[in-house]
Amino acid sequence: MNMMCLFVPAPGVSEEPDDSDVAEERAKIRMGNPDILRKTNDLLLSDVSKFYGSFQAVDQLCVGVKRGECFGLLGVNGAGKTSTFKMLTGDEKISGGEAYVNGLSLKTHMKQAHQIIGYCPQFDALIDNLTGKETLQMYCLLRGIPNSEIPQIINKLADDLLFTKHIDKKVMAYSGGNKRKLSTAVALVGDPPVVYLDEPTTGMDVVAKRHLWNVICQVRDSGKCIVLTSHRFKCLGSPQHLKSKFAEGYTLTIKVNNNSDTDIQAVKEFVRTSLQDAMLREEREGLMTYYIANTTLTWSKMFGMMEEAKTRLSIEDYSLGQTSLEQVRYTFLLLVP
Ligand SMILES: Nc1ncnc2c1ncn2[C@@H]1O[C@H](COP(=O)(O)OP(=O)(O)O)[C@@H](O)[C@H]1O
Ligand SMILES: [Mg+2]
The missing domain is CATH 3.40.50.300 (P-loop containing nucleotide triphosphate hydrolases)
Structure with a gap:
């Protein structure tokens, strides 16, 4: 986008x-x-x-x-x-x-x-x-x-x-x-x-x-x-442009297709192996929210991984966000068509 x-x-x-x-x-x-x-x-x-x-x-x-x-x-x-x-x-x-x-x-x-x-x-x-x-x-x-x-x-x-x-x-x-x-x-x-x-x-x-x-x-x-x-922004953005905005860790939300158990497990396995630092914060009806504290991961790398995963796994969409500055709260949501 x-x-x-x-x-x-x-x-x-x-x-x-x-x-x-x-x-x-x-x-x-x-x-x-x-x-x-x-x-x-x-x-x-x-x-x-x-x-x-x-x-x-x-x-x-x-x-x-x-x-x-x-x-x-x-x-x-x-x-x-x-x-x-x-x-x-x-x-x-x-x-x-x-x-x-x-x-x-x-x-x-x-x-x-x-x-x-x-x-x-x-x-x-x-x-x-x-x-x-x-x-x-x-x-x-x-x-x-x-x-x-x-x-x-x-x-x-x-x-x-x-x-x-x-x-x-x-x-x-x-x-x-x-x-x-x-x-x-x-x-x-x-x-x-x-x-x-x-x-x-x-x-x-x-x-x-x-x-x-x-x-x-x-x-x-x-x-x-x-x-x-x-004020709590969700935007579809170009990875390069947004990269600079994600220097302090990410919030990753993944929506699994059809809420199927097998598919959810496969996505969790992907996160466990590819994003070792990811912490599952919330899970509800096929919607999982992870917190990733690793600040060395670049936005484009995360984006690349998720895009690749999306081609193999039952991921309906995902979002990446950040909540770092204390008075500022914004999220970039990537709903990749
Ligand atoms: N008609 C107005 N008269 C005086 N101050 C205003 C008026 N409209 C907005 N403000 C003030 O201007 C600032 C910016 O408001 P606003 O443009 O509504 O911001 P945002 O849409 O980003 O929340 C705020 O401090 C608000 O209180
Ligand atoms: Mg306003």
Whole structure:
């Protein structure tokens, strides 16, 4: 999965030991040719800051996201992720810096940019008295989609995001997870080239999350640019990029197909022989969580081993994560298609 992740430090605590990605991205954008950067990035943030009064919520954020790329903004609560999205949608003013969507400056062309942007806000902005279908119909009409195409679009979104059976229920009857699915569907109505998803998986169960990743992959592969956030992040990432983030041991979670005993034993045997330092922390219905304290294992080596194991063993998917910095908690989840 072609996804980059950027850890956004909260302003004032910017000296995180591993926020080199932020510095790297910043250097790339500050030193690049502005014209070329605007042309080559569907979304470009150049030193974007947000002040609420004298309080700084976003500190000179530099991000470039290209077509067909999925970008994860990581950060603890209060790091400024939602504020960033609000500036990118025009809900909040940009206090400093410049932002461009498809080369359009958001400071001067927000109205045009709205036609290109799909947005799933962190807190569902849904109308309680509408059904899921009516909600999507409304957004289809707002997006100028011809009436004849609307039913098919709604069915596909509901299908992809697994809420077809709730489609005729009123939003007020939706669970938190189903509201997130509907809000994500709203963001995707009309195939906008740039999609922001702010904590889209909150309240979703594991199956729904997995489906959401599939949908995100499809959207990305159709040439769109996606930015999503999480305070407890799960992302599909390139091994090289994530390697630096896993210097202090791993949490490995493996989901075994069909929860079969023989298969579980085979996977355990693999872990025992290949990852001697692994400690089984939790096991439940074919889902095993290991803690691996070995810090000499590189991310790419772990990834390679798991990929190899996946071809031989009944592994449905697996995830690798880390919980090292005391106030930060994030997990990179690899659901390898
Ligand atoms: N409208 C607002 N007025 C004042 N402060 C705000 C406002 N919105 C957010 N903040 C503050 O800005 C910081 C960043 O918040 P937010 O963007 O929601 O972060 P995140 O989405 O990463 O959790 C927090 O300290 C929050 O309290
Ligand atoms: Mg937020």
